[in-house]
Amino acid sequence: MFKEWFTEGIPIGDWAKSFTEWTKDTFSFLFEPIKEHLGNFMEWFSEDVLMQIPAFVFILVIAILAFILSKKKLGLMVFSIVGLWLIYNQGYWEELMSTVTLVLIASILSIIIGVPLGILMAKSKTAEAILKPVLDFMQTMPAFVYLIPAVAFFGIGLVPGVFASLIFATPPTVRFTNLGIRQVSKELVEASEAFGSTGAQKLFKVELPMARATIMAGINQTVMLALSMVVIASMIGAPGLGKEVLTALQRSDVGTGFVAGIGIVILAIIIDRFTQSVNKKQNNA
Amino acid sequence: MKEEVKGMPIIEAKNLTKVFGKNPKQALALLEEGLSKEEILKKTGSTVGVNRASFTVEPGEIFVIMGLSGSGKSTLVRLINRLINPTEGSMMIDGQDLAKMDRKQLRQVRRDKLGMVFQRFALFPNRTVLQNTEYGLEIQKVPKEVRTKKALEALKLVGLEGYADQKPDQLSGGMQQRVGLARALANDPEVLLMDEAFSALDPLIRKDMQDELIDLQSTMKKTIIFITHDLDEALRIGDRIALMKDGTIVQIGTPEEILVNPANEYVERFVEDVDRSKVLTAQHIMKRPETINIEKHGPRVALERMREAGISSILVVDSKRNLKGYVTADDASEARKQEVRDINTILRTDIKEVTKETSMQDIFNVINGSPVPVAVVENEKLVGIIVRGAVIAALAGDSEVNIEHV
Numbered sequence: 124m125f126k127e128w129f130t131e132g133i134p135i136g137d138w139a140k141s142f143t144e145w146t147k148d149t150f151s152f153l154f155e156p157i158k159e160h161l162g163n164f165m166e167w168f169s170e171d172v173l174m175q176i177p178a179f180v181f182i183l184v185i186a187i188l189a190f191i192l193s194k195k196k197l198g199l200m201v202f203s204i205v206g207l208w209l210i211y212n213q214g215y216w217e218e219l220m221s222t223v224t225l226v227l228i229a230s231i232l233s234i235i236i237g238v239p240l241g242i243l244m245a246k247s248k249t250a251e252a253i254l255k256p257v258l259d260f261m262q263t264m265p266a267f268v269y270l271i272p273a274v275a276f277f278g279i280g281l282v283p284g285v286f287a288s289l290i291f292a293t294p295p296t297v298r299f300t301n302l303g304i305r306q307v308s309k310e311l312v313e314a315s316e317a318f319g320s321t322g323a324q325k326l327f328k329v330e331l332p333m334a335r336a337t338i339m340a341g342i343n344q345t346v347m348l349a350l351s352m353v354v355i356a357s358m359i360g361a362p363g364l365g366k367e368v369l370t371a372l373q374r375s376d377v378g379t380g381f382v383a384g385i386g387i388v389i390l391a392i393i394i395d396r397f398t399q400s401v402n403k404k405q406n407n408a
Numbered sequence: 409m410k411e412e413v414k415g416m417p418i419i420e421a422k423n424l425t426k427v428f429g430k431n432p433k434q435a436l437a438l439l440e441e442g443l444s445k446e447e448i449l450k451k452t453g454s455t456v457g458v459n460r461a462s463f464t465v466e467p468g469e470i471f472v473i474m475g476l477s478g479s480g481k482s483t484l485v486r487l488i489n490r491l492i493n494p495t496e497g498s499m500m501i502d503g504q505d506l507a508k509m510d511r512k513q514l515r516q517v518r519r520d521k522l523g524m525v526f527q528r529f530a531l532f533p534n535r536t537v538l539q540n541t542e543y544g545l546e547i548q549k550v551p552k553e554v555r556t557k558k559a560l561e562a563l564k565l566v567g568l569e570g571y572a573d574q575k576p577d578q579l580s581g582g583m584q585q586r587v588g589l590a591r592a593l594a595n596d597p598e599v600l601l602m603d604e605a606f607s608a609l610d611p612l613i614r615k616d617m618q619d620e621l622i623d624l625q626s627t628m629k630k631t632i633i634f635i636t637h638d639l640d641e642a643l644r645i646g647d648r649i650a651l652m653k654d655g656t657i658v659q660i661g662t663p664e665e666i667l668v669n670p671a672n673e674y675v676e677r678f679v680e681d682v683d684r685s686k687v688l689t690a691q692h693i694m695k696r697p698e699t700i701n702i703e704k705h706g707p708r709v710a711l712e713r714m715r716e717a718g719i720s721s722i723l724v725v726d727s728k729r730n731l732k733g734y735v736t737a738d739d740a741s742e743a744r745k746q747e748v749r750d751i752n753t754i755l756r757t758d759i760k761e762v763t764k765e766t767s768m769q770d771i772f773n774v775i776n777g778s779p780v781p782v783a784v785v786e787n788e789k790l791v792g793i794i795v796r797g798a799v800i801a802a803l804a805g806d807s808e809v810n811i812e813h814v
Contacts (some may be wrong), residue, residue, distance in 0.1 A: 314532075
C-alpha cells in the first residue's frame with residue numbers, strides 16, 4: 124500500500140471524500156433536523172417577518188437606530204436612509220432581506236459558538252494548542268471548498284450557506300475573545316481572586332467585561348466575513364443579493380452585477396458602522 | 409520592647425517556599441544543601457521565588473516585608489493568600505493551614521479573613537467607586553442594601569463618601585488607592601495584605617496615606633501585612649519589619665532592632681544608606697512652622713494662630729524671617745487680659761536651634777529636654793520646626809528608642 128503512495132500519490136482526496144461521506148452518514152440524524160428546522164426558520168424569518176415589514180418602516184427603524192447609536196450625529200442616519208432607499212428603488216428589497224437573514228443567522232451562530240470557544244482557549248493551554256491550527260485552517264482554506272461538504276450535509280439553499288459562512292466567519296470571534304481575556308491585567312484577575320471570586324464570577328464580573336471591546340472587534344470582523352460569504356454561498360443556491368451578482372456574472376450583465384454589488388457594499392457599510400458604534404457606546408457607558 | 413502577653417499568632421508561616429520552573433523537587437533538594445539562588449538557576453533552570461520563609465504575625469500588628477525588587481516579597485505576599493501555590497511549607501491563618509485547603513475552603517478564607525490592596529490599585533474600570541467597593545460583598549451574594557451600606561461606611565473611613573458614583577479613572581492616584589483600601593476594608597477582613605500599596609503614589613500623598621493607614625490601624629485594630637521596597641516607609645509604619653534578599657528573610661525585628669543591630673552586612677548596608685540620607689537628617693522631618701511677625705503682630709494674633717493650628721507655643725520672627733524666639737499660649741493669654749500689645753514683653757528666647765544637616769541623634773539629644781519644638785535655622789533664618797513625634801516616628805515609630813546605641 125505504501126508503495127502505491129509513491130507511485131500513484133497519496134490519496135488525500137479520497138480520504139477527504141470518504142471522511143465527508145462518513146460524516147454525512149453518521150451524523151445525518153443531526154444534519155437532517157438542522158436542515159429542516161433551521162431552513163424553515165430562516166425561510167419564515169426572511170419571508171414572513173422581514174419581507175412583511177413595509178420597506179419604509181424598516182428604513183425608518185434603521186435610521187432611528189443609526190441616530191441613537193452614532194450619538195445624534197447625522198452621517199450614518201442619512202447614509203442608511205439613502206442607501207436602503209436606493210436598494211429598494213432598484214427593486215432588490217426582497218434579495219436584501221434574504222441576505223440580511225443569512226448574515227444575521229450566520230453571525231449569531233458564529234458568536235454563540237465562537238465566544239465560548241474563545242473563553243475555553245483563554246483558560247486552557249491545551250485547548251489553545253489544538254484550536255489555533257484549526258482556526259488557521261478554517262480561515263486560509265479557500266471559502267469555495269466549504270461549499271462541497273456543505274451541500275453534501277445540507278443540500279442546497281440558505282442552510283448550507285449558513286454552514287459555509289459559519290466555518291469561514293467564526294475564527295475572528297474565537298481569536299479575539301481569547302486575546303481579550305488574556306489581555307486583562309494580571310492585577311485585576313488577582314484582585315478578583317483575592318476577594319474570593321469563584322471561576323464563574325471572575326469570568327463574568329471581571330474578565331468578560333474587561334475584554335468586551337476586544338471581543339466586539341472580533342464580532343465585527345465575523346459579521347463582515349459572513350457578509351463576504353454572501354456571493355459565494357449563492358453558488359449553492361442561497362437566495363439574496365449574492366445570487367443576483369452570480370447571475371449577472373454568468374450572463375456577463377455588467378449593469379445588474381454592478382447594482383447588486385452596490386447593494387452589498389451599502390449593507391456592509393451599514394452593518395460595519397452599526398457594530399462598531401455599539402462597541403464604542405458600551406466603552407463610554 | 410513591648411512586653412505584651414502574646415496570644416496565638418494570626419498568621420504563621422513555616423518554611424514557606426516557592427520555586428518557579430519545571431523541576432521544583434530538584435531545586436528544593438539543592439536549597440537544602442545550601443546552594444544560592446543563582447547556583448540553582450544555573451543548575452536546574454528553576455527560579456527560587458521564596459526560600460523557606462518562616463515568620464509569625466500577631467493580631468493588630470503592622471508587619472512590614474521589605475526588600476528590593478526581585479527579593480521575593482511580592483511572591484511571599486501572594487503565598488499568604490495563595491494566589492501562588494507554595495512549593496513547600498505551611499501557611500497557617502488562625503490555626504488553619506492554607507496550603508492544605510481545597511478551593512472552596514480557600515475561597516471562604518479569602519472572603520472572610522484576607523483583604524488585599526494592590527500596587528497599581530487594580531480597580532475595575534467599568535465599575536463605579538461604590539461598585540468597586542462592593543465587589544467583595546457582591547461575590548458573597550450579600551443583599552444589595554446591606555452591601556451598599558457597608559461599602560459606603562468603608563468609603564467614609566477613607567474619606568471618599570462623596571465619590572461613590574464616579575468611575576475610578578476620574579480620580580487621582582491617591583484617591584484611587586483609597587478606593588482600593590475601602591474595597592479591602594468593606595469585607596471587614598482580619599488581615600490586610602498591602603502589596604506596595606503606596607509605591608505608585610507621589611511622595612507627599614504617600615506620606616499622607618501612611619499616616620492615614622496608621623490612624624486606621626489604631627482605630628480598627630486590623631492586622632496589616634505591608635510590602636514595600638522603601639526603608640523609610642517600612643520604618644515609618646512597621647511594628648516589625650522582615651527584610652528579604654534573594655527570596656530569603658535575612659532579619660525580622662522592630663525598626664530599632666534593625667537600625668541598631670543589623671543582622672548581617674546586607675542589612676547594615678541598607679541601614680547605612682538611611683543614616684546618610686533622608687530619615688536621619690533634620691531637613692526631611694521638619695515641618696512648616698507656624699509663626700508670628702514681631703514687627704506686626706501682638707498677643708491676640710499669636711493666640712488666634714495657636715488656636716487654629718492647635719499648638720501651645722508659636723515661633724516669633726521678624727520680617728526677614730530671622731528667628732527671635734517664641735511665645736507660649738499661657739503668656740499670650742495673660743498678656744491679652746492685661747491688654748499688653750507688645751510681643752517683646754512675653755518673648756522667650758531659650759529656644760533650641762539646629763541646622764538642616766543636623767543628624768538625627770543630635771536632634772534627639774536636643775529635643776529630649778525641650779518643652780517646645782526645635783527650630784531649624786539656616787543663615788539665622790527660620791526654615792522649619794521639628795516636633796518630638798516626628799523624630800521618634802522617623803526613627804522607629806516607637807517611643808522607647810534607646811538613643812545611646814544609635
